[in-house]
Structures are given as C-alpha cells and as structure tokens.
Amino acid sequence: MPRTPPSHPEVSHPEASRRAVLGAALAGLATPALAQTPWPSRPIRIVVPFPAGGGTDAVARALAERLAPRLGQAVIVENRAGSGGAIGSEAVARAAPDGHTLLMNGNNIATYPLIFRQLGFDPLRDIVPVGMVAVAPIVLVVGRRSPYRTLADYIAAAKAEPEKIDYASAGVGSANHFAGQLLSQAAGIRLTHVPYRGTAQAMTDVISGNVASAILTLGSVTEFLRDGQMRVLGVAGPARSRLAPQVPTFEEQGVRNYDANIRYLLAAPRGVPDPIMQRLGTELAAVVQDPSLEALFNAQGFEKLWVDGPATARTLREEFAAWAPIARDAGIEPQ
Known part of the structure; x- marks a missing residue:
C-alpha cells in the first residue's frame, strides 16, 4: 500500500537542527569515554x-x-x-x-x-x-585399629549390619555429608551419619575409634595417614589423585559413579x-x-x-x- 502523504508539510527549524547536531556530537564523544572506563579502578x-x-x-x-x-x-x-x-x-x-x-x-x-x-x-x-x-579429593578413612582393611571389608560389614557403621562429616548439609549419602546409594548400603562442627574433632574420634569412619578431604588427613594413625580405603573421582597415586578409587573397587570431590x-x-x-x-x-x-x-x-x-x-x-x-x-x- 502506498504511503499516505502528510496533511501538513514538514518544516525544518534551523535552531532545532543545530541542537540535534550538537547533541549527536556530544553523544559520540561520551560513549567511547564510558566504554573506556578502566577496570579494575580500585582494589x-x-x-x-x-x-x-x-x-x-x-x-x-x-x-x-x-x-x-x-x-x-x-x-x-x-x-x-x-x-x-x-x-x-x-x-x-x-x-x-x-x-x-x-x-x-x-x-x-x-x-x-x-x-x-x-x-x-x-x-x-x-x-x-x-x-x-x-579440586580437593574426598577420601573414606578409618582409624588404624579399625577391622576394615579395604573398602570391600567396609561394604561387606555395612551390608551385613545396616546402619551399624557410622561416618563423621563436617556437619549436616556439608559436602562430606552429601558424599556419605552418595556412597550409601552407590554401594547399596546404609550408613549412620554423625555430624560434627568442623573436622578437627571428627578426625580425633576416628583415630580413637569413637566413630567408625569419616569422609573428609585428602589434604585434611594427610598427616594422619603419613604417621599411621588413619587408613584410607578409597578416593572419590574418576581417577586416582596425583597427591596419593597409591590409593585406589572407589570405581576401581566396584563402586560405580562415585565422584564427590x-x-x-x-x-x-x-x-x-x-x-x-x-x-x-x-x-x-x-x-x-x-x-x-x-x-x-x-x-x-x-x-x-x-x-x-x-x-x-x-x-x-x-x-x-x-x-x-x-x-x-x-x-x-x-x-
């Protein structure tokens, strides 16, 4: 459809035109300045x-x-x-x-x-x-006097007596807590969760045998593994940790799809x-x-x-x- 001509002719106003040109010029100067505001400009x-x-x-x-x-x-x-x-x-x-x-x-x-x-x-x-x-590798650890020498021992005992074996974590809803629940599901067992306020007391109680096991980061227990106070049964993730290549993954030991790192x-x-x-x-x-x-x-x-x-x-x-x-x-x- 052809465009209908305006009923009144359009009139050009010189002053308005000058203002428009000046505004456009100022905008053209301001935009690059804003775009070039340095970052970071403070700590x-x-x-x-x-x-x-x-x-x-x-x-x-x-x-x-x-x-x-x-x-x-x-x-x-x-x-x-x-x-x-x-x-x-x-x-x-x-x-x-x-x-x-x-x-x-x-x-x-x-x-x-x-x-x-x-x-x-x-x-x-x-x-x-x-x-x-x-990444902080997650490991399952037990005390040095624990009867569980391997992950297979641990899982067999948990299946024989559901909920008897407990594990410590850094608290309800912590990454360690979720890791323990994932282990229960992946291995087909039922563990009892013992929440702590942080990991220090949890490690002490694993070493003393007050709690059967703990799911913690490898870095937090390295010293106790080195001096023999703890034993690690497995590391989470698709591959062995470069920090402890001698420790087998859960996957290698038959627990599929266990990555809680x-x-x-x-x-x-x-x-x-x-x-x-x-x-x-x-x-x-x-x-x-x-x-x-x-x-x-x-x-x-x-x-x-x-x-x-x-x-x-x-x-x-x-x-x-x-x-x-x-x-x-x-x-x-x-x-």
Missing part, C-alpha cells in the same frame, strides 16, 4: 564465606596473590563466615555487578537450595562462575559486563597455569584444575539435579 575483594584457615580460604589467598599484579590492583580476601557459606555468598550475589566483588566457594554451592529454607539468592542464577580452579570456583554477581568477565577469565586461566601455584596447591592438598565459566555453570546445574534426589532419599530437608 578487588574476594569474599570467602568461611573462616580463615580453611581450604576455601587457602585457595582464595593463593589466587589473590597472583591475580593482583596481573590486574594492576590489590586483591583482598575477606572472610564472611556463617550459615555454611550462605551469608558470604549472598553478600556477593547482592553486590554491585562491577567486577570488584568476587566469591570463592566450592561446587557444593549448588546444594544450597536443598539445605537452606530461607536462602536470599539463587546460586544457579545470581552467581556467575568465572572458572573452576582446584570438592571443586573450588571463583564467581561474580550476575550482571557483570561481559568484557570484565572475559578479562577475569583470561587472567584466572593464566594464573592457574603458573607452576608456583600448582606446587602450592599440592602442598596444601589440592590439585589444580581449569574449567571455564560457562562450563562451570553447566556443571553446577547438573550437580543440583544430581544431588536433589540424594538429599530427598537421605531425608535432608531445608532448614
């Missing part, structure tokens, strides 16, 4: 939602030291502990999405909706991973501009390849790992879907 905070001295804190501090010179700004680690990591994680989710506030946490952040009823953020939506950087990731609030996320990802990937970082990680009980942000986000979604039925079967309810 960067990496929030660790756990107390200082733990595994997450150690990984964050190692990264901060190496990221700072690459980014040209100080990188400060801030510990904001409480509610199993939820308080500090929520603080980051609510922070300004300008790339100056980041989160260091484990992949078990995906289980938060399964254990916290009043969670003030969605960890799968409001936190955007930059990348996964390290803790993987550490750096993340940002949702909404950080793509160029900043890309820069963070590039610098983080370079830091992870630093030989000095690998040596430090190994000494602390971690193995280096690099998974980029989008792949890490997919992994977290998959883990939530995988852990949800395990939490339901174990009677783990949001508190």
